[in-house]
Amino acid sequence: MSLNSKPTPLVLTVIGDDRPGLVEQLATVISSHHGNWLESSMSHLSGKFAGIVCISVADAQLDLLKAALAALPGLRITAETGAVAGKDGEPRASRRLKLSLVGHDRIGIVREVSQVLARHAINVEELSTHTASAPMSAEILFHASAELTAAASLDARALTSDLEQISNDLMVDITLDEAIRG
Numbered sequence: 001m002s003l004n005s006k007p008t009p010l011v012l013t014v015i016g017d018d019r020p021g022l023v024e025q026l027a028t029v030i031s032s033h034h035g036n037w038l039e040s041s042m043s044h045l046s047g048k049f050a051g052i053v054c055i056s057v058a059d060a061q062l063d064l065l066k067a068a069l070a071a072l073p074g075l076r077i078t079a080e081t082g083a084v085a086g087k088d089g090e091p092r093a094s095r096r097l098k099l100s101l102v103g104h105d106r107i108g109i110v111r112e113v114s115q116v117l118a119r120h121a122i123n124v125e126e127l128s129t130h131t132a133s134a135p136m137s138a139e140i141l142f143h144a145s146a147e148l149t150a151a152a153s154l155d156a157r158a159l160t161s162d163l164e165q166i167s168n169d170l171m172v173d174i175t176l177d178e179a180i181r182g
Contacts, residue, residue, distance in 0.1 A: 009082030016075040033065035096179040103172025105142040
């Protein structure tokens with residue numbers, strides 16, 4: 001088997017009881033199979049370690065790496081082959097947006113905001129949420145931050161209007177800014 005074979009993007013989802021050494025364990029298996037760690041997002045959530053990792057690995061090592069990952073004790077890992085950039089035939093989004101939301105926590109906030117985004121064909125590339133106590137009260141506030149992409153033809157006025165409507169309905173503050181494309 002040649003390590004010079006075509007690289008395959010692989011997206012891993014990882015979950016298990018949190019403990020020291022999990023990232024090292026994962027990184028060791030990936031590197032021992034000549035995998036290149038490209039990007040990741042990992043968190044401690046409710047006593048669990050949860051992560052998403054994108055790697056690149058030679059086709060010749062793909063099955064061996066998947067087997068080694070499946071054998072890691074205490075972790076449940078799924079591996080999905082990713083798309084090669086620019087080969088999927090989809091037009092690339094040309095507008096980047098940042099959305100921030102703060103309001104009293106309640107069921108349905110993410111669903112309602114994501115419904116508006118979907119109606120406007122906006123892709124959520126990154127979403128981070130958390131709850132925290134309000135500074136002057138014991139009320140719980142919900143915070144969300146999202147990085148979004150949209151086609152150049154996006155009707156920003158219509159999107160803003162829809163977001164303002166749900167902002168009023170949900171009693172939350174929503175800020176939408178266009179980011180500079182890097």
